[in-house]
Amino acid sequence: xxxxxxxxxxxxxxxxxxxxxxxxxxxxxxxxxxxxxxxxxxxxxxxxxxxxxxxxxxxxxxxxxxxxxxxxxxxxxxxxxxxxxxxxxxxxxxxxxxxxxxxxxxxxxxxxxxxxxxxxxxxxxxxxxxxxxxxxxxxxxxxxxxxxxxxxxxxxxxxxxxxxxxxxxxxxxxxxxxxxxxxxxxxxxxxxxxxxxxxxxxxxxxxxxxxxxxxxxxxxxxxxxxxxxxxxxxxxxxxxxxxxxxxxxxxxxxxxxxxxxxxxxxxxxxxxxxxxxxxxxxxxxxxxxxxxxxxxxxxxxxxxxxxxxxxxxxxxxxxxxxxxxxxxxxxx
Numbered sequence: 083x084x085x086x087x088x089x090x091x092x093x094x095x096x097x098x099x100x101x102x103x104x105x106x107x108x109x110x111x112x113x114x115x116x117x118x119x120x121x122x123x124x125x126x127x128x129x130x131x132x133x134x135x136x137x138x139x140x141x142x143x144x145x146x147x148x149x150x151x152x153x154x155x156x157x158x159x160x161x162x163x164x165x166x167x168x169x170x171x172x173x174x175x176x177x178x179x180x181x182x183x184x185x186x187x188x189x190x191x192x193x194x195x196x197x198x199x200x201x202x203x204x205x206x207x208x209x210x211x212x213x214x215x216x217x218x219x220x221x222x223x224x225x226x227x228x229x230x231x232x233x234x235x236x237x238x239x240x241x242x243x244x245x246x247x248x249x250x251x252x253x254x255x256x257x258x259x260x261x262x263x264x265x266x267x268x269x270x271x272x273x274x275x276x277x278x279x280x281x282x283x284x285x286x287x288x289x290x291x292x293x294x295x296x297x298x299x300x301x302x303x304x305x306x307x308x309x310x311x312x313x314x315x316x317x318x319x320x321x322x323x324x325x326x327x328x329x330x331x332x333x334x335x336x337x338x339x340x341x342x343x344x345x346x347x348x349x350x351x352x353x354x355x356x357x358x359x360x361x362x363x364x365x366x367x368x369x370x371x372x373x374x375x376x377x378x379x380x381x382x383x384x385x386x387x388x389x390x391x392x393x394x395x396x397x398x399x400x401x402x403x404x405x406x407x408x409x410x411x412x413x414x
Contacts, residue, residue, distance in 0.1 A: 088116055088117045089154070089155070089156050093111075093112065094112075094149070094151070094153075095150040100365075103365070110151075111317065113321060115260070115309075117291070118292065120307045121295070121307065123296045124303050124339075125312060125314055127361075128364070129314055129315060129316065137149055138294075156172065156177065157176065159172070174201045176260065178260070178261045181264055194217075198221070198252050201255050202256065217233060220251040221251055242270050242274070254285060257291075259291055261285075261286070266279070279306055300339055300343060308324060309322070310324050312335065312339070315361060317372060319335050320336045320402075322399070323397060326397070330395070333400050338357040342355055342356060342357070369386065370386045371401075384404075
């Protein structure tokens with residue numbers, strides 16, 4: 083593990099046993115995250131983003147989900163081989179997670195104060211009264227008005243934005259070194275989305291924690307992240323700093339995603355470019371490159387051989403046989 087990396091994932095393979103056989107949802111994924119930086123994981127639904135997060139937290143549904151290979155080093159500990167007592171100490175303590183759906187992630191029969199205090203009592207060993215006082219501070223810190231009142235309310239009494247703020251308060255209550263935010267603005271209106279993302283960025287700046295931000299929105303990646311991993315059908319297609327990726331995308335899938343974003347200069351009635359075809363199901367993946375059935379550059383080699391992650395510049399990795407040729411093309 084590199085000295086600077088807070089989190090380092092190497093060769094991660096996560097699979098699910100289904101009625102139709104074993105399906106690899108994450109297949110040989112590599113990436114790392116340094117302290118104080120935000121890493122974006124982006125891709126279409128079903129590409130393996132959330133499964134990667136659940137693998138890091140060791141919260142895969144049992145007994146179907148399992149990590150078959152690879153290592154996940156966090157602060158010097160390999161989470162793949164860690165025992166349950168170590169995982170209980172790290173989850174919620176050193177690693178906090180914001181789940182996609184706050185209404186289902188929060189316990190509907192427990193008051194907000196109890197749910198925040200619970201992690202403090204478990205991980206910090208403080209008494210209930212002190213934990214509730216800390217819960218008030220956390221609610222105030224994440225921008226919830228009248229925190230003393232909210233402490234005694236139930237999740238259904240709060241708006242979607244408020245519930246998401248409560249999830250952030252729970253995730254950050256024990257001052258984690260790493261925050262995993264899985265689609266933290268799903269189903270929120272645009273104004274609240276901006277507030278939540280701004281809050282996460284502010285708290286990262288104040289605490290120096292690392293943030294792993296999972297999203298399908300490249301606009302969010304551009305605004306919030308330092309580095310980005312583009313995933314497709316369970317594998318890493320491209321990895322680079324945000325500035326490098328947006329300026330010089332090397333993978334045809336990344337190019338397709340970026341070209342589909344509307345710009346101010348886009349003619350009002352013109353149609354945006356789209357990526358032809360559909361994402362393959364994990365049960366029926368094509369041979370060779372997993373993007374070959376949708377790629378305008380695909381040839382026989384692409385249909386035979388899975389391209390390795392190759393270095394396409396300083397810190398820029400891409401899994402494409404033809405990235406040099408693509409790099410020389412002028413984007414429209």
